[in-house]
Each structure stands twice: as structure tokens, then as C-alpha cells.
Amino acid sequence: MPKVLIAGGAGFIGTHMTEYLLKRGWEVVSVDNFSTGKRENVERFRGDPRFTFHEMDITEAVPEGDYDYIINLASPASPQKYLSLPLDTMLVNSIGVKNLLDLAKRSGATFLLASTSEVYGDPLVHPQPETYWGNVNPVGPRSVYDEGKRFAEAITMAYHRYEGVPVRIARIFNTYGPYMDVADGRIISNFASQALLGKPLTIYGDGSQTRSFCYVSDMVEGLFRLLTYEGLDGEVVNLGNPEEWRVIDVAKLVVRLLGLEENFSFLPLPQDDPKRRKPDITKAKRLLGWEPKVPFEEGLRRTLKWYREVLNVG
Ligand SMILES: NC(=O)c1ccc[n+]([C@@H]2O[C@H](COP(=O)([O-])OP(=O)(O)OC[C@H]3O[C@@H](n4cnc5c(N)ncnc54)[C@H](O)[C@@H]3O)[C@@H](O)[C@H]2O)c1
Known part of the structure; x- marks a missing residue:
């Protein structure tokens, strides 16, 4: 069975992703520093022999190992959280992403980046297709996240183009469901x-x-397909509910x-x-046969x- 590293595994989407992959029989290694995630979210998997957890800040270290896949969900996600953790947000989306990409290169893993619809900023095009470059204020308060994620996308593509790492980028639109922190301000x-x-x-x-709001089980299914389907290296795909x-x-x-x-x-x-x-999800429908249910x-x-x-x- 495949072995996957989930960075940000104690967060909202990370908890659902862990549950989904363990159910499929995958071996899941999870890493989180609990900056916005919760201990109880990993405690629930502790008894499963295919689950391992490392408390680590991925800007400082990553759990070494041989992985088939690496899913990067680590980043404060709600405006309230990233505005209260501005520098951490920029560092996890730059140094943190670089550390995971180096690990992906060392272990030959396919890397999935959880990016965001915020890369489109306050969009002038509606709905937003992946080809739209966005309308982002690079020096506004939200830039710590928006530009952080834009950098994360850029470095992910650079590791793909120049270092040969198989990568996929999901631009996630508002997602909701159980395990979403009561106090995250969404x-x-x-x-x-x-x-x-x-x-x-x-x-x-x-x-x-x-x-637009996507229920989390739909999101996890979309992320799984983007991670595992053949021939998608270097693809950027919107996932969300239109x-x-x-x-x-x-x-x-x-x-x-x-x-x-x-x-x-x-x-x-x-x-x-x-x-x-x-989101314009034409591409997700075409490449993944995916749409929210x-x-x-x-x-x-x-x-x-x-x-x-x-x-x-x-
Ligand atoms: N939920 C949404 O609606 C949404 C929308 C767009 C994008 N995304 C992206 O999806 C990903 C997951 O979002 P979420 O809603 O589950 O958020 P979340 O805050 O619940 O989860 C993020 C996890 O990353 C961890 N983390 C943050 N910095 C870290 C670091 N330096 N080292 C290790 N772990 C660290 C946090 O502790 C947390 O557990 C994020 O990257 C976010 O930007 C989410």
C-alpha cells in the first residue's frame, strides 16, 4: 500500500484526509506543529498501526522517510488565523514548502500543494479559471497569505521544471464541514x-x-484524484463548489x-x-471526472x- 506524508495533518482538511487514506489502507505519516490544528484531531488515529504522527514545525525539520506521496496542507487558512500569524504564514508557505519539496525529491514522491482561491485576490474575472492570474494587492494585509501561496505555487512549479519533482497544485475554494475550528473566523x-x-x-x-462552499468530503475526493491520477504532473486545478x-x-x-x-x-x-x-471547475471535471456531490x-x-x-x- 502507498505511504503518504500529510503536512498539516492535525488541521481541518488534514483530519478528513487522514481518515480517508487510512480507510483505503494507506500508511499515513502526519506532521503538524499545532499552530492552528488540534491535538485531538490526531489522537483519534493513534490506535491505528498504519498511522504515525510527528510534532514538528516544517520550516525547521521534516520527518525523513521514503514516501510515495506528500500532501502539503500546512498553513494557517482562515483570514483571522493568518492575520494573527503573519510571519509564520509566509515562512510555512516558503521555507516549509521548500523543505517538503526537497523531501519529495529525495524520496521520489509525488507532491500535492494545497493552494487557494486567494491567489486570485479580488478577481476581475468571474468565475475564475486556472488561467486567470489574479488581482492581488502585494502589500495589503492579506498579502501574507495570498502572496505566500503564490510563492508556494511558484516554487512548486520550479521544483517540477528544474528538479524533476512530480507535482500537482490544488486551488482550494472555501471548504466547510465537521472538524473546522469553531474559532477560526470563517x-x-x-x-x-x-x-x-x-x-x-x-x-x-x-x-x-x-x-461558494464545498463540503469537505467532496474536497477530499477531489484532492485524492488530483494526487493519484496518471499524467497530471505540473497541473494546477481549481477544486470547489461553483x-x-x-x-x-x-x-x-x-x-x-x-x-x-x-x-x-x-x-x-x-x-x-x-x-x-x-470556481470554474471545468478543468477538474475534465481531468478528474470530479464535481461536488x-x-x-x-x-x-x-x-x-x-x-x-x-x-x-x-
Ligand atoms: N479550508 C478552506 O476553506 C481552505 C481554502 C483554501 C485553501 N485551503 C488550504 O488548505 C490547507 C488546509 O486548510 P485547513 O482548512 O485544513 O486549515 P487548518 O488551519 O485547519 O490546517 C492547517 C494545519 O497546518 C498546520 N501547520 C501550520 N503551520 C505549520 C508548520 N509550520 N509546521 C507544521 N504544521 C503547520 C496547522 O497546525 C494546522 O493543523 C491550507 O494550506 C489552506 O491554505 C483551505
């Missing part, structure tokens, strides 16, 4: 925790900005699913906050159920 986690704790739901601007939702409508749906009264609090839009974000309302129900348990509310 739309779904904010709305879920605010609603369940009886607080007003915070909406930035008038809520007419749109987002169904567009206005933020205000998401708030209304959360409230409705929980059977609550509407209680919203409106705040100014943060700087450089994208107004619209929607879980309808938003269904995914949201499952996620709210999980938040209810985690927050310990009725």
Missing part, C-alpha cells in the same frame, strides 16, 4: 457558533458579497436550519475582502450537528 464556523450560542450573526458589509451563495442568504439558512429567529449584526467590510468568489443544505445540516456536539448545546 463564515460557516462564525455563523454556526454565533447562532448556537444565541449571539447575533456577524455580517460584513450588506451581505450581498458571494461565496454554486454561489450571498453571505446574507447563508446566514438566513443557518438560522432556518436551527429553527431560530433572525438576529444579524452588520459590520464594515474588511480591507481587500473579495466581493465575489466562484453534497448539496449545501445537506452539508450545512451535518456541520451544524457537529458544532452542536462540540459546543455542547442542546
Whole structure:
């Protein structure tokens, strides 16, 4: 069975990815420094003999070994987290990625980078295909993440072109589901925790900005296909759900699913906050035969159920 290293394995997507690959019988080595991930996310796999965990900062060291695949998920992901860890974010997306690429070269592994729709910045093209180069403010507050990920993509392609490392790049759009940290400041986690704790739901601007949300099991399936399908070295592929939702409508749906009264609090839009974000997934459909399967309302129900348990509310 293949052996995989998952960097950022204690995070939200990393936990689902670990679960998915262990179920397939893979040997999983996970590395994380718990900067935004959680210990309990790795504890749940401890009893599995095919699972190994290393607490390490990948900007300093990586777990040596022979791997068939390396999946790099390590990076703060939500604006709240990367704005509170600005330099760590830049270092994990530069030195951290380089350390993993060197390891991939040493062990002959295929390397998958988890990049982001944020490389498109506040897009002027809609929806965004992979060929769009983006509209990013290189010196704005969000640049620590946006430009960090753009550098991560650039160095990944350089190791492919000049060092012969087989690489694939996933541009992940908003993903949600169980294990998403209650306190990470993303739309779904904010709305879920605010609603369940009886607080007003915070909406930035008038809520007419749109987002698209991909349920995590769909994302993991897309990442798996991009990692393992033949002939995809050097490919950059958008993964996300193209169904567009206005933020205000998401708030209304959360409230409705929980059977609550509407209680919203409106705040100014943060700087450089994208107004619209929607993936063009034509390429993912063509190369991977992939598209999201879980309808938003269904995914949201499952996620709210999980938040209810985690927050310990009725
Ligand atoms: N969740 C989304 O909607 C989304 C959207 C676009 C891109 N992504 C990308 O997907 C990846 C995973 O996102 P997530 O939502 O699971 O985030 P997450 O914060 O839950 O997981 C990231 C993990 O990386 C770990 N990490 C950070 N720096 C590290 C370091 N220096 N050494 C070792 N481990 C380190 C964290 O502790 C955490 O466990 C990230 O790279 C993110 O940029 C996620």
C-alpha cells in the first residue's frame, strides 16, 4: 500500500484526509506543529498501526522517510488565523514548502500543494479559471497569505521544471464541514457558533458579497484524484463548489436550519475582502471526472450537528 506524508495533518482538511487514506489502507505519516490544528484531531488515529504522527514545525525539520506521496496542507487558512500569524504564514508557505519539496525529491514522491482561491485576490474575472492570474494587492494585509501561496505555487512549479519533482497544485475554494475550528473566523464556523450560542450573526458589509462552499468530503475526493491520477504532473486545478451563495442568504439558512429567529449584526467590510468568489471547475471535471456531490443544505445540516456536539448545546 502507498505511504503518504500529510503536512498539516492535525488541521481541518488534514483530519478528513487522514481518515480517508487510512480507510483505503494507506500508511499515513502526519506532521503538524499545532499552530492552528488540534491535538485531538490526531489522537483519534493513534490506535491505528498504519498511522504515525510527528510534532514538528516544517520550516525547521521534516520527518525523513521514503514516501510515495506528500500532501502539503500546512498553513494557517482562515483570514483571522493568518492575520494573527503573519510571519509564520509566509515562512510555512516558503521555507516549509521548500523543505517538503526537497523531501519529495529525495524520496521520489509525488507532491500535492494545497493552494487557494486567494491567489486570485479580488478577481476581475468571474468565475475564475486556472488561467486567470489574479488581482492581488502585494502589500495589503492579506498579502501574507495570498502572496505566500503564490510563492508556494511558484516554487512548486520550479521544483517540477528544474528538479524533476512530480507535482500537482490544488486551488482550494472555501471548504466547510465537521472538524473546522469553531474559532477560526470563517463564515460557516462564525455563523454556526454565533447562532448556537444565541449571539447575533456577524455580517460584513450588506451581505450581498458571494461565496461558494464545498463540503469537505467532496474536497477530499477531489484532492485524492488530483494526487493519484496518471499524467497530471505540473497541473494546477481549481477544486470547489461553483454554486454561489450571498453571505446574507447563508446566514438566513443557518438560522432556518436551527429553527431560530433572525438576529444579524452588520459590520464594515474588511480591507481587500473579495466581493465575489466562484470556481470554474471545468478543468477538474475534465481531468478528474470530479464535481461536488453534497448539496449545501445537506452539508450545512451535518456541520451544524457537529458544532452542536462540540459546543455542547442542546
Ligand atoms: N479550508 C478552506 O476553506 C481552505 C481554502 C483554501 C485553501 N485551503 C488550504 O488548505 C490547507 C488546509 O486548510 P485547513 O482548512 O485544513 O486549515 P487548518 O488551519 O485547519 O490546517 C492547517 C494545519 O497546518 C498546520 N501547520 C501550520 N503551520 C505549520 C508548520 N509550520 N509546521 C507544521 N504544521 C503547520 C496547522 O497546525 C494546522 O493543523 C491550507 O494550506 C489552506 O491554505 C483551505
